[in-house]
Amino acid sequence: MFNPFAEKPMQLGDAIMDWRTIYPEPYSKEEVDPYTKTRIILMNGIEAEAVAFSHQFHRHCNNNELRRELAMSRRIEQLQQKQINWLKPIGETILENTIGYEHVAVDLTAWLAQNEPDPYVKQTLDFALLEDFDHLYRYANLLDLDKNIPSHSLVKGFVEITPGRPTIAEHRHPHDTIGRYIDFKTADLRTKLNILTITAGEQQTMNFYNNVGNTYYNDLGRQLYQEIALIEEEHVTQYGSLLDPNTTWLESLLLHEYTECYLYYSFYQNEVDPRIKSIWEMHLQQEIAHLHRAAALLAQYENKQWEQLIPGGVFPKLLNFRDTRDYVRKVLAEQLELTADKEGLKNVSDLPENHTFFWYQDKVNHNVNSVASHKVIYQHQQGKGSDYRAEASPHPVESLRDRTSDNVAIARTKQKQFAAVR
Numbered sequence: 001m002f003n004p005f006a007e008k009p010m011q012l013g014d015a016i017m018d019w020r021t022i023y024p025e026p027y028s029k030e031e032v033d034p035y036t037k038t039r040i041i042l043m044n045g046i047e048a049e050a051v052a053f054s055h056q057f058h059r060h061c062n063n064n065e066l067r068r069e070l071a072m073s074r075r076i077e078q079l080q081q082k083q084i085n086w087l088k089p090i091g092e093t094i095l096e097n098t099i100g101y102e103h104v105a106v107d108l109t110a111w112l113a114q115n116e117p118d119p120y121v122k123q124t125l126d127f128a129l130l131e132d133f134d135h136l137y138r139y140a141n142l143l144d145l146d147k148n149i150p151s152h153s154l155v156k157g158f159v160e161i162t163p164g165r166p167t168i169a170e171h172r173h174p175h176d177t178i179g180r181y182i183d184f185k186t187a188d189l190r191t192k193l194n195i196l197t198i199t200a201g202e203q204q205t206m207n208f209y210n211n212v213g214n215t216y217y218n219d220l221g222r223q224l225y226q227e228i229a230l231i232e233e234e235h236v237t238q239y240g241s242l243l244d245p246n247t248t249w250l251e252s253l254l255l256h257e258y259t260e261c262y263l264y265y266s267f268y269q270n271e272v273d274p275r276i277k278s279i280w281e282m283h284l285q286q287e288i289a290h291l292h293r294a295a296a297l298l299a300q301y302e303n304k305q306w307e308q309l310i311p312g313g314v315f316p317k318l319l320n321f322r323d324t325r326d327y328v329r330k331v332l333a334e335q336l337e338l339t340a341d342k343e344g345l346k347n348v349s350d351l352p353e354n355h356t357f358f359w360y361q362d363k364v365n366h367n368v369n370s371v372a373s374h375k376v377i378y379q380h381q382q383g384k385g386s387d388y389r390a391e392a393s394p395h396p397v398e399s400l401r402d403r404t405s406d407n408v409a410i411a412r413t414k415q416k417q418f419a420a421v422r
Contacts, residue, residue, distance in 0.1 A: 132164070
């Protein structure tokens with residue numbers, strides 16, 4: 001297995017790229033493999049997180065020599081982010097790109113959950129999975145309603161498009177978005193990588209919707225982006241809660257760089273597009289240099305060795321985007337009616353009447369007909385006779401099979417009659 005600490009690092013100065021390099025030839029939106037696109041979207045988010053983290057470290061550091069070190073690696077991370085982000089072609093619309101973002105959210109979360117050794121982290125991943133899955137369904141209906149473009153042609157059947165936990169049921173009190181943190185001193189390396197990866201990925205999705213949502217060309221679309229962006233805020237808070245706040249800035253820097261190395265190596269191994277594969281290889285070499293420098297800084301300023309955080313250094317099982325439809329169906333059948341209850345999860349029907357969930361729902365969703373995620377389905381059903389779906393078989397939850405009515409009660413009200421069909 002691959003150990004980036006055993007590799008000879010390049011000189012950091014050799015990682016600086018010229019304009020021709022950082023402005024690559026974009027992919028073809030008609031021909032791109034859906035998983036090439038998911039890798040691009042995720043790594044854009046990973047690099048955006050690296051830059052944001054480095055800026056926060058810089059702003060909390062009083063040593064200018066260390067800040068210069070951060071500035072050098074951060075500039076390279078910025079160059080990497082620009083090269084990856086500009087792989088998106090001019091002709092790909094915001095909403096088409098959004099379908100890719102939600103495809104990432106579904107298959108990444110499902111893969112991480114299936115490969116997560118910590119039960120609490122797995123539970124958190126499964127919980128948010130059903131919500132991102134529903135976001136894909138809502139955006140797909142908007143795309144079909146506005147442009148008559150079937151989203152299954154974009155994802156090429158690798159992910160189903162059908163309701164998840166309805167977005168209207170996902171709005172929860174801020175206090176219930178806080179989970180418990182994981183002790184990184186004792187956590188499995190796989191768990192650390194999973195938490196860092198999913199937090200960065202969801203943060204990028206939140207920021208993307210925050211930035212582009214108000215540029216959509218009609219009110220319904222603008223409202224849908226606004227609503228789902230607020231759910232992404234919940235997810236980023238929930239995932240961010242898992243990070244160990246006791247890690248130092250330099251320990252966190254090392255873990256960030258190791259995560260980037262791990263992901264670039266994973267995607268280099270799995271990439272089917274030779275041109276994109278060469279980008280992953282180049283960035284891997286750059287990140288190995290960042291990792292070695294982070295290890296040296298940790299030793300210099302905190303007298304700690306990298307082995308204390310990453311024993312052995314060898315990568316665990318590589319991340320590999322793949323079809324997760326069967327797993328998503330299983331989680332849908334078993335966990336649809338769960339909601340958050342402080343650091344835990346409960347079936348909505350088991351919550352007391354005065355629970356914060358119902359209070360917040362009444363504040364935000366007291367007029368169901370003004371909720372964008374419901375309106376987009378209702379308008380599609382009214383205009384085309386039914387909602388837009390791409391299913392391999394009937395929905396695993398019987399009460400979500402009706403394509404002429406949007407269920408706004410399930411997972412939101414105290415009812416027991418929504419039987420799951422396994």
